[in-house]
Amino acid sequence: MAENTMPKKIIATTSLAGCFGCHMSLLDIDERLLELIELVEFNKSPINDIKEFTKECDIGLIEGGCCNDENVHTLISFRQHCKVLVAVGECAIMGGLPALRNVIPLQECLAEAYLHGPTVADSNPQRIIPHDSDLPKILDRVYPCHEVVKMDYFIPGCAPRADLIWDALVALVTGQELKLTYDTFKFD
């Protein structure tokens, strides 16, 4: 594939309010991972456990939407450090499963989770809703990424198929247009 004349593209990835399923799907490209390593270099990402950005990146892959303030700060820092941001999967694009709570007031959600839920029973005798300066603050609702920062591309699916992620990445890295065949966006 690509000759090593071009400097490798630098990629960062993160999982915000997601389930890591999208990252699993990325790993699901199997032996093409080796090809990918030829094409790109990973920076901040759970894949290599680099915790902070150490350089400016070309592509940021975002899994999950924003359910707390830490997600927001992470997303903003991705926007600051990455030239292109890609929302990967339903959660990043629309909030996904976590956004099911958006129709319920936050107070009620917290009360159900920590005070009245059937699994709480007597395990919270002091009736505390967890809060601490080290804990992220929960947002009033789950925000899709594009409601917080500009997102450049969206890869749909829950999780998006490995092939689709692969094709999209190759297109982004090589600058070639992604061929969207009918079955790419036909889901039923």
Place this chain on the structure above:
Amino acid sequence: MEKTIHAVINKYNGDETRLMDILLDIQAELGYLSDATIACVAKTLNIPQVNVEQTASFYHFFARAPRGACTVYLNDSVVAGFNGRAAVARAFEEAAGCSFGQVSPDGRIGLFDTACIGMSDQEPAALINDEVFTSLTPARARELVAGLRAGQTVAALKGDRLGDGQNAHPLVRAMVRNNICRRGAIVFDDYQPGAALRRVVAMSSSEVIALVKAANVRGRGGAGFPTGNKWEFARRAPGDVKYIFCNADEGEPGTFKDRVILTELPQLVFEGMAIAGYAVGAQQGLLYIRNEYRYLRAYLEQTLADLRAHHQLGPSIAGQAGFNFDVKIQFGAGAYVCGEESALIESAEGRRGEPRDRPPFPVEKGYLQRPTVVNNVETLCSVVKVILRGPEWYNSLGTAESKGTKVLSVSGDCAQPGIYEVAWGLTVNDILKMAGAQDVQAVQVGGPSGACIAPAEFNRKLAYEDLATGGALIVIGRQRDLLRDVVLNFARFFREESCGSCVPCRALTGMSQLVLEKIIAGQGAPRDLDRLLVWATLMKRNRCGLGQTALNPIVSTIKNFRGLYEQRIKAGDDRFEPAFDLAAAVQDYEAAVAVPQE
């Protein structure tokens, strides 16, 4: 309750295709359509309950919960807004003791918003139990509520304030005014009922069609389809049973010309339908008229009866054996999309007004799967005059591609809103001058689905080859906030009226409204304009004209008034979203953890 329902259903011979009439009549008797009513209707008609449910839930004049002994539907159109609707609405709310969307605590008065009711030249206007109240003021609103509270009837409250012309007819008695400011050579010219029918029976059906084709009559409902061709298709379509539909749904905000034509010249419209029937070989006609014009019902029924008595409808019209044609009136129940011809047909068959996939076109398979011609009110009027005066005369009026006249509905910021029948080819400036409009910021041509143009384009001609229009011109003065008072109102309208079948139409009408609100609130990002324009291209994929044009107000104002958007958009780093406010987003959480939980 069951007795009432059975009686109504019997009246319509248990015919499920009459579900619209059945539900309208039952609601008139019982006040609203409860779950028990729906179940009973389904059982009696022997159809699935969900079929009744979906029709009942689709139209906004069908009430699934009580809406008060007196229900006020206050028009929420752009022009109503210009003319002080907000203050009138507040007066209604204060007097009734409830907000819009609710019923007063004593159950006497319900207040509801409604889309344009076809009174843009006499706003703010409201429908109260099917009666029209025009030119409302806050004082009048308080007076009305007090009267209703005191047990006065709606008719008594209307009093003797009757409009001009046939609005004062004993069977109409409406305070609506015609405001005919200019009579043109075709629709509002002299008219002798029945003369065209006598001519027609001396010709063959193909000769009639040839005449209409030679005159180059084009449909006045907006699309401008050649009428002669439409009739020809229907005539050639196989089958003995065919239908002529007159489209009087007139739901495009700012349009009210069909209301005035039906008030002053219903005979002309029905004569046009009979001529179409003769040409196409159809024996049954249907006038589909919006529920907002229900106050014309008795008058139109009487007109039909008179025409039958004069052998201008019914068997052997004009003494010609075999020329049988009659007209039935079908009311809608509040849904703009039902003006789209295939949705109109669905609605007339008793279903949700959801447009059909085409082909097949209505001229092949329309009402009850039979060939059906759908024509606008004004189109049918034009044809009658073509028969009487010939295609040469008709062709002498108008422009190269637009023959004859157009009846315009002019409203908004001008001295003389009303009806203007003019030859095609006049400029927007000509009309503005006639209507006494000064200091004009913009003109919305053709209603929300048309275009919003700036003064630089006021020299453009009203004609299919330049500015095509179904006839609505809304004049927008300098003093108006174009985005908030006009474009946002239209965006809400389309979101509300989308039938929901097509994903782009259903989703993007809502999303574009949110983006517009964001921009108006000063939270827009520069990329928002690009997003809206991209979405507009996706909207072209929708099934019907509603979705295809729903973003036109946004697109045409971005094109013609870009500065108004840019003024409100946050300059600066386009990578972030100005509308996102982290401090506000964590407020609920901070409140939840701040108080000790009991």
